Amino acid sequence: MMNSTHVTFFTLSAYFDTGRLKYVYFLVVMTLYSLIVCSNVLLIVVICVNRTLHEPMYLFLCSLFVNELYGSSSLFPLLLVHILSNSHTVSAPLCFLQIFCIHFYGSVEVFTLGAMSYDRYVAICLPLQYNMYMSLRNVWVMTASVWLYSVLATLAMLSLSAPLQLCGNIIHKVYCDNFSVVKLACYDTSVSNIYGLSYIFTVIVGLIAMILFSYMRILKVCLSGSRRTRQKALSTCIPHLSSIVNFSFGAFFEIVQGRFNMNGVPNMVRIFLSLYWLTCQPLFNPLLYGLNLTKIRIICKSLGTRR
Template identity: 35%
Template sequence: MENNTFPQYFNLTMFVKLGNYRYLAFVLCLLLYAFIIFSNLVIIVLISREITLHEPMYIFIMCLSINSLYGSAGFFFRFLRDLLSDTHLISRTACFAQIYVIYTYASYEMTLLGIMAYDRYVAICQPLNYHNKITSKAVSKLVAFAWTYPCFSIATCVYLSFRLPLCGNKIPKVFCANWPVVKLSCVSTVINNLVGMVALITTVFLPLAFVMFTYIRIILICRKRSSEFKSKVVQNCLPHIVTFVIYSSTVFCDVALSRIDLEALNPFLAIILALEFVVIPPMVNPLVYGLKLAEIRKCVLKVFLRSEPVKTN
């Protein structure tokens, strides 16, 4: 096998020539990344320090924020550097490392949203059994599964892609992605496609179907209950629903974007559609939970206003 079938560098071709505007773009993106770090760190620190927030729902929210920091780091460190560079070559090793980080981030997000839906389902539909089912041990197992399974499934996909002999090195994105690399293959990719489909179904579609199932059950329960009960359910579930809808929409856009001819799109539109997958969820999640959940909002106000500790029932 010739060495040129395993290129040492990939070329990210979606970057457009911004001229002197690249410095403005760099500053804006740097500020955006700083906001993502700050807002998610606030959520993590508050939940870890406030005893009143040491409950399953808040632990899952903290895991989402940790995942946001993980995924955004895998993207922004390289992206900010490329904004100031005239060339957009990335080494083979760095490219596959970025693929692994971004894809595990995406999978973690969906599996975490799935177990959060289960938590809300038990709390609303089986309230008398909630503390028996959602114990500290159960939370630990659910979080461990949400992190462990995607870790190995994505590693398998990336390993199979890494072994493929390639007939090119151009990736039409602003970050490395698995499907564009697989499309460069000089040989059959049947195994890659099968393994990728299994990983996609188990880490995206199954959690997606489970979330939809839990909320259908919750809606059916709410139909028979009082207006006050419905109001409490909406207050508790709305942040999760908003997060889930936003993330599902960005994933859909990214999948659709990888299946179309990007050269036919306006380059700025193509970049925006590519960026939303790794930018919007980490930016929006802490805002949604920080503004919508009363306990987190109280703790934020307590920290910034330096008030006395807030007592909760």
């Protein structure tokens, strides 16, 4: 029997021998990571250097892009190493560092999307009070609170899982995940499970309820407003709604895969679903917002045609 003091490394068992195809997989993943880095860095720079974009919605977007750059970097470098490697082990400290980074990314992402929903609600439903509720000071306070709370919530989660006595060191994924480590515990993990479920059903469900409420009110205003009002609201809300649906889809399958037995699902499908929420948000959000938000599209176009 193992305990936590003897587990010095974890084995990521979801990798399988692909022969020479591993170089193809490496190039595909490397290309995806390069696209994520380039597109997110470009939009971060565009928002930071253009004063016309120093508005609440774009500052929240900047925070979102920074988080996606950070979240993808917690996954892809190690993933690329393991694709080419014949040994799919990771040291315990590095594993827990990856767990912290990935769960911190998820927390910041969902809270930032919630803050953006509130911003759109105030802008469309309470336009005369927008400058009061969404002053730059309030935006910075909200953004800082999102990042600080996410750090504390993730550290609290790790403080419950890291000391657990473990009876194994095999994680059935291509990266380290907190619940996968908790399932290796020798003894009762009810405290850790209660914390995880409480976080999901109070914070996450609460945020989803707030987002749904915001968009119900926005929809009501759009239906009762002029055609121009509807077009303006839709142009800013559709990218945000698409991002929320995309993230919720990925997070849902990640939670299901962690909590339920997925042995009947093909290995490649499980790998795809586990990577979806860490890959598609950073990849698609710059495209969604870059193409749909007029100010960003115009500035990016001017940068591309400038000599």
